[in-house]
Amino acid sequence: MTHYTVAALVGLLALLPLAAQAPAELPAVLAPYLQNPTSDGITVRLPARSAEQVRVAWGLEGQPLTELAATAVAIDNTPWTVWRARLSGLKAGAAGRYEVRYRLDGAEAKTPLYHFHTLDPRAGTARFVVVNDLHDREPTLAALVKQVRPEDFDFSVLLGDCIADPKVAGGAAQVFRDIDAYTRLLNASNKPMLLVRGNHETRNTFARQLALLFDLPLLDPTAKWGDDQWQFMLRAGPLWMLVLDTGEDDDLSTPETSYKAPKLWQSVRRREADWLRDTLAAKPWGDAAWRLYASHIPVYGDGHSLTAQQYWAPLLADAGFDLLLAGHTHSWRVTPRGADGQPSATLVVGGGPDVAKATLGLYAVTDRQLSRKLLAADGTVLAAATVAR
Ligand SMILES: [Fe+2]
Secondary structure (H helix, E strand, O other): OOHHHHHHHHHHHHHOOHHHHOOOOOOOEOOOEEEOOOOOOEEEEEEEOOOEEEEEEEEEOOOOOEEEEOEOOEOOOOOOEEEEEEEOOOOOOOEEEEEEEEEEOOEEEEOOOEEEEOOOOOOOEEEEEEEOOOOOOHHHHHHHHOOOOHHHOOEEEEEOOOOOOOOOOOOOHHHHHHHHHHHHHOOOOOOOEEEEOOHHHHOOOOHHHHHHOOOOOOOOOOOOOOOOOOOEEEEEOOEEEEEOOOOOOOOOOOOOOOOOOHHHHHHHHHHHHHHHHHHHHOOOOOOOOEEEEEOOOOOOOOOOOHHHHHHHHHHHOOOOOOEEEEOOOOOOEEEOOOHHHOOOOEEEEOOOOOOOOOEEEEEEEEOOEEEEEEEEOOOOEEEEEEEEO
16 A cells, blocks of 8 residues: 555544544443244343343233343353343233343343234234345434334344344444344334344354344254254234245355355255245145245345255245245345246345445235335335235
């Protein structure tokens, strides 16, 4: 680098606002975020650097709060512990309140009061938002969520590459900044925030610890790398959703020695195919009116995962999906049913991470109709449709 370039760089850095050079330190205790909603329970997670005796005080609406001790999940090589408490034994569609109580610097403290709902297969509606490929960009999400009203959604989906190349160095500071920002902007203290892993979540030194921060029905954070299961199903009112983990974006020409470890990810996708075969044989959608499929990398069309398509497409073809969701390509598109060999369902691919290319998907289903809207950060409706039956 020439002396001139170095001088220019130093000059440029001086012009940057202080906040851009050194992000403000996060509070010692972040807001709680809801995970793994089912018809009989929900999980509360609370990241904290120094809290002790963490308890979730909770009760159904109209009933007093009772305390449940949270379990400490220490995040090695970071200052953080992500406390965990599962509220269980609930009825479908139960509504309740909770606050998290703890000791901090020798004094009793607590979070504000939040609300939760369990999922209800009998509910008349399900509404959710999908964002993808944020690549740690809080301002992108901040602009997107301005286009949504709080009553527009019951839960959110981070459809991959939202926590990009997470690294241990620096105490995984960016990971916790992401968690803090996404919890706040997606109101995840009140509405579950579901993580779908993208290829960038599988990379770098913190990737193996991400499973300690999220709760999914089959995810075991002690499982060996490659055996951890990020795929899941969810039933919410008239909606049945299947999420598969496409993993890295290796393809058939990726060298075996690449950091993309194609052999490992091919075996992950094969294992998922076995799970998919067994799972779909039981027709898990039940009487759900609408069937949705989501994965970070599209299984069909441009930028798709070849081995995911090879292993999964024959199985997915028989599942009767009404809509397919994906991200990964950084440019939004909607592909009509039947294109590129995809099953008889429309594929919606969200964009990002630049604010000018980012999208937010807004989905609402009732027994009779499915409506979808893909919004840009400036409020432009990029694509929208309502399907009735
Ligand atoms: Fe990606």
